[in-house]
Amino acid sequence: MYKELGISQETINLIEKCEESCQDEFKKIDEICEHNSLKVLASFHKNQVTEACFNPTTGYGYNDLGRETIENVFKDILESEDALVRSQFISGSHALTVCFFALLRPNDILLSITGKPYDTLDEVIGIKENKSSLKSFGVKYAQIDLIEDDFDYPKIEEYIKKNKVKVIEIQRSKGYSTRKSISNEKVEKVINLIKSIDQEIIIMIDNCYCEFVTKKEPTAYKADVIVGSLIKNLGGGIAPNGAYIAGRHDLIELCAERLTLPGEGREVGPTLGINKQLLQGIYMAPSVVAASLKTAILTSKVLEELGYEVEPRYNDKRADIVQNIIFNDSKKLIEFTRGIQEGSAIDSNAVVEAWDMPGYTDKVVMASGSFTQGSTIELSCDGPIREPFIAYMQGSLTYPYGKIGLMKAIEKIRG
Numbered sequence: 001m002y003k004e005l006g007i008s009q010e011t012i013n014l015i016e017k018c019e020e021s022c023q024d025e026f027k028k029i030d031e032i033c034e035h036n037s038l039k040v041l042a043s044f045h046k047n048q049v050t051e052a053c054f055n056p057t058t059g060y061g062y063n064d065l066g067r068e069t070i071e072n073v074f075k076d077i078l079e080s081e082d083a084l085v086r087s088q089f090i091s092g093s094h095a096l097t098v099c100f101f102a103l104l105r106p107n108d109i110l111l112s113i114t115g116k117p118y119d120t121l122d123e124v125i126g127i128k129e130n131k132s133s134l135k136s137f138g139v140k141y142a143q144i145d146l147i148e149d150d151f152d153y154p155k156i157e158e159y160i161k162k163n164k165v166k167v168i169e170i171q172r173s174k175g176y177s178t179r180k181s182i183s184n185e186k187v188e189k190v191i192n193l194i195k196s197i198d199q200e201i202i203i204m205i206d207n208c209y210c211e212f213v214t215k216k217e218p219t220a221y222k223a224d225v226i227v228g229s230l231i232k233n234l235g236g237g238i239a240p241n242g243a244y245i246a247g248r249h250d251l252i253e254l255c256a257e258r259l260t261l262p263g264e265g266r267e268v269g270p271t272l273g274i275n276k277q278l279l280q281g282i283y284m285a286p287s288v289v290a291a292s293l294k295t296a297i298l299t300s301k302v303l304e305e306l307g308y309e310v311e312p313r314y315n316d317k318r319a320d321i322v323q324n325i326i327f328n329d330s331k332k333l334i335e336f337t338r339g340i341q342e343g344s345a346i347d348s349n350a351v352v353e354a355w356d357m358p359g360y361t362d363k364v365v366m367a368s369g370s371f372t373q374g375s376t377i378e379l380s381c382d383g384p385i386r387e388p389f390i391a392y393m394q395g396s397l398t399y400p401y402g403k404i405g406l407m408k409a410i411e412k413i414r415g
Contacts, residue, residue, distance in 0.1 A: 005343075007407045011414075015407060018301040018314075025297050025315055033290035036212045040283060043076040054276040061270030070278050071266075074234075074244055077282070078226065080219040082252040084266060085230075087274045088259060089243035091374075092208045092229030093120040093359070099227055099245055100124065100167070102258035103202055106138030108166035113156055113190065114182060115145040117206070118175035119384075120359040128361075149180040151190045160197050168194060171206040172218070173320045176384050176392065180311065181319035184214055188221035195222065202251065208232055209320035209376070209394060212289040225251050231375040233292075233321065236284035237397045238277050240372050288377060289321060292395045295379070295402025296323035299393055302406065306413075321377075325391040332413050333389040337367045339409030340381040340393065344369020345401070354385045362386045379405045 002012050053066035061067070067085075074083040089095045104110055110125065122128040126135020135141065142163075144155050159165070170190070172182040187205065194201055205218045207226040211233040218226050225247030230239040245255045256265035300323055301314035309326040312318055327333045338352045346369045354363040362384040370378035379402055381393040396402030 002404075002407065005404065005408065007404075007411060011407050011410050014302060014305065014410070015298070015403065018298060018305060022294075022297050022301055022314060026294055029290050029293045029297075032212070032215055033286045035215050036286035036289075039077055040073075040286060043073045044279075044283070046076060047072045049073065049279060053279065056273035056275070057270045058272060059270055060268045062267065064269075064271055064275075066275035066279075067269065067271050070275060070282075073279070073282065074246060078217050078219050078244075078246045080226070080246040080248075082249040083244055083246040084252050084256050084259070085242065085244040085278065086259065086269055087240075087242040087271065087278075088269055089230075090241070091120075092206070092227065092232065092243050093118070093124070095227045095229065095243035095245055096121065096206060097124045098258050099204060099225060099255055100134055100139075101137075102254040103167050103204070103225075103251065104134060104139045105166075107140065109140045109142060109163055110134065110167050110169060111159065111163075111165045112141075112143040112169045112171070113151055114169075114171045115143055115177065115179070117169065117171050119361060122361070123359070146179055150186060153190065153193060156190065157193060157197060160194065160201065165198070165201050167202045167204055169204050169206065170218075170223075173206070173209040173322055174324070174392075176390075178311075178324075178326075178388070178390065181210070181322065183317065183319045184216060184218060184221055187218050187223065191218075191222050209322055212286050213293065213318055213320055219247055224248050225255075230278065230281065231372055232377050233289050234282055234285050235278075235372075235375075235377060236281035236288045237371070237375065237377050237395075238284060239281035240274065240277060242274070242278065288397055291397060291399045291402060292321040292377065293318060294399045295396040295406065296321055296393065298403060299323050299325070299406050302410065306410070321394045323393045325393065327389045327391060328387070330385055330389050333383055333385070333391050334365050335412040336391050336409045337365045337381045337383070339412030340379060340405050341367035341369050342412070343405030343408030344379060346370060360384065381409070 053069045057064040071083045123130035126133035202224045205223045205226040207228045230242040297314045300310045311324040341352045354365045357364040366382035368380040377395045379396040383391045
């Protein structure tokens with residue numbers, strides 16, 4: 001059957017060999033998936049999810065039973081005081097922006113302790129000039145880079161003792177950088193340090209790509225607020241859009257009033273029939289994340305066998321679903337991405353080209369043959385056209401589909 005898709009016997013043999021080496025890692029993923037599935041089901045039972053929760057609201061969206069239930073489900077799953085889960089969020093970056101503007105005021109300091117955040121936040125923060133940025137409203141920004149893929153604890157301590165910081169932002173996933181993603185263990189350690197110095201600092205975590213990769217989320221380690229997209233992990237490939245913000249109740253209330261308007265906050269926001277998809281998405285999310293992780297593990301093993309540098313390695317402990325392949329060759333990056341597109345369900349006939357994507361500094365090559373535009377929990381691969389020419393691959397609704405996509409990509413780089 002694989003040969004009907006243009007996959008050679010050589011590639012099939014390589015995949016089968018590497019799968020054997022990955023079985024111990026796959027078992028670990030299955031155990032985490034079972035734990036998180038039990039957690040989701042327990043929350044559904046506790047919050048009495050019924051078919052009535054699927055009913056839509058329109059207009060202002062008052063008294064939306066399903067919306068309230070969904071937010072209670074997310075609150076429990078994420079072990080937080082409160083959660084805001086809305087289709088009105090356009091993306092994870094939009095939810096992060098809402099959070100920034102909700103929590104920060106003129107002359108406040110925003111400190112990133114994982115270096116420069118993801119490219120789409122450059123104009124939000126004011127790293128790149130924009131008249132609507134935080135900088136234009138008088139919010140100050142500083143950043144402390146990681147050292148050897150860990151926090152620079154002495155510099156963080158020194159900075160927050162000398163400056164009154166309002167919000168500290170931690171981006172767990174690597175974005176378009178070459179660093180490793182940040183584990184919950186490191187998050188817990190740095191939170192304990194920060195809180196020992198200043199209890200009032202708000203610790204905000206960009207948790208995109210990281211949900212359900214482990215058994216707990218940063219809110220279980222005293223993070224004040226976490227943010228993520230529903231066209232990534234927790235949407236399970238079913239949610240058509242949206243994002244969540246979860247954490248302290250008082251902070252979630254501020255975010256709700258920034259998303260809608262002061263005085264109305266979370267009481268408005270019609271769901272327009274999306275509730276069933278959000279509930280199905282979170283229900284399926286543990287198994288979809290597990291499929292994504294298995295695809296990433298196999299990819300890492302196969303590409304390492306072919307002589308490429310990968311991060312993380314197939315048997316490394318993972319913090320997110322993203323797999324890096326360092327090609328050191330722009331043509332290889334583009335061809336690999338084209339192979340992922342060819343192995344996708346939608347737009348498999350499209351030829352991927354690098355283009356000037358809104359919100360990014362460099363040209364970006366992106367494969368996303370997905371049912372939901374821009375969904376990165378479905379099999380996708382992207383990267384900026386800049387040295388060392390890294391492919392950032394993530395997602396897959398099922399492991400077999402991910403494996404097929406990987407095979408197609410291997411055929412492309414082998415020529």
